[in-house]
Amino acid sequence: MVRIRKFAAYQRIERPYTRISKYKKKSFVKVRPHLTIVRFEHGDQNGTFDLTLHLVSNQDVQVRHNALESARQTSNRVLEKLGKNAYYFRIRKYPFHILRENPLASGAGADRMSTGMSASFGKPISAAAQVFKGDTVIEVKVAKKDAAAAKLALLRANRKLPCACRIVEVKTPVSAATVSAARPKK
Secondary structure, three states: OOOOOOHHHHHOOOOOOOOOOOHHOOOOOOOOHHHHHHOOOOEHHHHHHOEEEEEEEEEEEEEEHHHHHHHHHHHHHHHHHHHHOOOEEOOOOOOOOEEOOOOOOOOOHHHHHOOOOOOOOEEEEEEEEEEEEOOOEEEEEEOOHHHHHHHHHHHHHHHHOOOOOOEEEEOOOOHHHHHHHHHOOO
């Protein structure tokens, strides 16, 4: 298996060359790499929850799909202990940006293998999500009693991401049906 290149080479946000077209001449990127993210949503999608927590980025950065998958696995492992229908977990960023590499060979016989910087657009090697300051990366909805477990899950997910993030508690909007049911009848 090929070793993954250090992420420092791709951490800075750049102009995305992601155009994939059915017309070959208009398609900049010829191949889309396979994503390792298995699922973007977990838990009870239709449940009603008291508390919504967001993992919000503090800086502009590109997050590779392997980092998102790793964050998903570690946080979902904590949330599964609450029960299957006791939470809702969602990754809010999708890795659209395709990372490319122009491999340069070195050593004996490198002159026959490498083309140097001619046609240096690069081959697709991975995909990344472009996350800007203030963007929500992961969202978790739980009951108030499970707030500690949800915060722990987001804290563990934060350790897997290449950026500093903060956990923000978002007020869950109350539906109109709930408000009308709570009003006294005249």
